[in-house]
Amino acid sequence: MELQFLGTGAGQPSKSRNVSSLVLKLLDEINEVWMFDCGEGTQRQILETTIKPRKVKRIFITHLHGDHIFGLPGFLASRAFQANEEQTDLDVYGPVGIRSYILSSLRLSGARLPYRIHFHEFDETNLGKIMETDKFVVYAEKLDHTIFCIGYRVMQKDLEGTLDAEALKAAGVPFGPLFGKVKSGQDVVLEDGRKIIAKDYISAPKKGKIITILGDTRKTDASIRLGLGADILVHESTYGTKDEPLARKHGHSTNMQAAQIAKAASAKKLLLNHISARFLGRECRQLEKDAQTIFENTHMVKDLEEVSL
Ligand SMILES: [Zn+2]
Numbered sequence: 281m282e283l284q285f286l287g288t289g290a291g292q293p294s295k296s297r298n299v300s301s302l303v304l305k306l307l308d309e310i311n312e313v314w315m316f317d318c319g320e321g322t323q324r325q326i327l328e329t330t331i332k333p334r335k336v337k338r339i340f341i342t343h344l345h346g347d348h349i350f351g352l353p354g355f356l357a358s359r360a361f362q363a364n365e366e367q368t369d370l371d372v373y374g375p376v377g378i379r380s381y382i383l384s385s386l387r388l389s390g391a392r393l394p395y396r397i398h399f400h401e402f403d404e405t406n407l408g409k410i411m412e413t414d415k416f417v418v419y420a421e422k423l424d425h426t427i428f429c430i431g432y433r434v435m436q437k438d439l440e441g442t443l444d445a446e447a448l449k450a451a452g453v454p455f456g457p458l459f460g461k462v463k464s465g466q467d468v469v470l471e472d473g474r475k476i477i478a479k480d481y482i483s484a485p486k487k488g489k490i491i492t493i494l495g496d497t498r499k500t501d502a503s504i505r506l507g508l509g510a511d512i513l514v515h516e517s518t519y520g521t522k523d524e525p526l527a528r529k530h531g532h533s534t535n536m537q538a539a540q541i542a543k544a545a546s547a548k549k550l551l552l553n554h555i556s557a558r559f560l561g562r563e564c565r566q567l568e569k570d571a572q573t574i575f576e577n578t579h580m581v582k583d584l585e586e587v588s589l
Contacts, residue, residue: 281306281436281489281589283512285553285581286325287317290518290532291347294557297583298325299347302514302553303336304434304491310415312337316432316493322351323358328584333359334368338411340418341374342495343429344381349374353385360393373400373410373420375428402430421506423497426531430495433506436488448481489589492547496554498528499537507545511589515541516554517580520563521570535567539574551587552580 282305289297299319306312313335315322326333333355342348356370372378379399386393400410404422407430411418419433443463453459453468453476461468462478469475492510494503496518507513518532527534533541535552542550552571559567568580581587 281309282586283491283514283551283589284329284331284586285551285583286322286329287319288553288555288581288583288585289347290516290554290556292557293319293321297555297557298322299351300342300554301325301351302493303331304493305331306416307335309436310413311335314434315339317342317348317495318351318355319347320350320354323355325583326355333362336370337368338371338373340430340432340493341372341378342423342431342493343425343427344375344377345427345496348495349378349381352382353389353391356382356386356393356397357389357391360391360395369396369398371398371400371411373418374402375430376401376403403428419506421502423495423502424500424531425496425498429497431497431503431506432493433510434491434493436490438488439486441483441485444481444483448476451476451481491589492545496532498531499533499541503541504545507541507547510545510547512549512551512587513542513545513547514551514553517552517567517571518554518556520556520559520567535571535578535580536574539571539578542575542578547575548577550575550578552578555580 284303286301287298289299293299298321300317301319301322302316304314315336407420410420415437417435420430423429423431458468465478467478490510492507492513494515496516515538516533517535517538519527519534523534564580571578
């Protein structure tokens with residue numbers, strides 16, 4: 281499982297940072313890639329990666345500001361060209377309005393998709409658990425921005441323990457139905473009367489990962505709830521150390537506030553994104569350092585950077 285940042289800039293693209301988009305690569309887990317926001321130029325950023333657009337099966341949109349959605353029509357139209365027999369449907373999650381935005385842009389530009397888009401639109405009344413499969417569950421809460429904005433908490437379900445087949449073979453269990461029984465957790469009795477205790481041959485379940493991806497927001501308790509115990513918390517950092525009043529005025533956060541959220545949530549790692557073009561290399565490192573005084577495991581991400589979980 282990896283997170284890859286396609287655009288880490290705020291508001292408008294700069295030479296070093298494109299506008300918002302990131303992907304959660306779940307290829308080993310479920311052979312899917314999930315995209316979060318899709319600012320203009322996202323499809324060009326993807327060309328610099330190994331991501332195959334047809335593997336993008338779910339797109340989660342945080343809010344309807346242009347720097348988070350203007351890349352959608354282009355990406356969706358190009359995706360249609362990049363696969364044929366493996367063409368698959370797509371699920372889009374986002375604020376009410378995302379459906380009409382996508383469908384109008386596609387219709388007015390004469391784009392016809394060979395796949396279907398399933399829309400899941402949210403407002404203040406239907407957030408909470410928004411998606412569940414056998415391996416993942418996603419929760420969403422409203423953040424505090426200038427327009428309705430959603431934060432997402434992706435939880436991988438705990439992984440079952442794996443069977444130690446070698447040890448089982450060594451214990452004299454013949455390959456076949458008995459193996460299957462032990463694997464499913466049942467104790468079995470062998471022909472010679474020995475009892476095989478299943479849990480001795482199955483490793484402990486592995487805790488699923490938690491990845492929290494927030495949209496644009498002021499410092500808010502919703503972010504703490506969404507980020508509780510997260511392996512990775514992605515938080516915007518539009519403003520700098522001393523800019524709290526400005527951040528509040530414009531519906532954003534500072535690097536320090538993001539760090540306070542990560543600390544309060546007992547997250548394991550904080551990744552700062554949505555960085556203003558005003559901040560260049562050295563200033564970015566300083567913002568990161570300042571935030572580390574509050575939450576040590578803080579890192580400010582760059583475009584195309586990949587983080588493994
Ligand atoms: Zn915004």
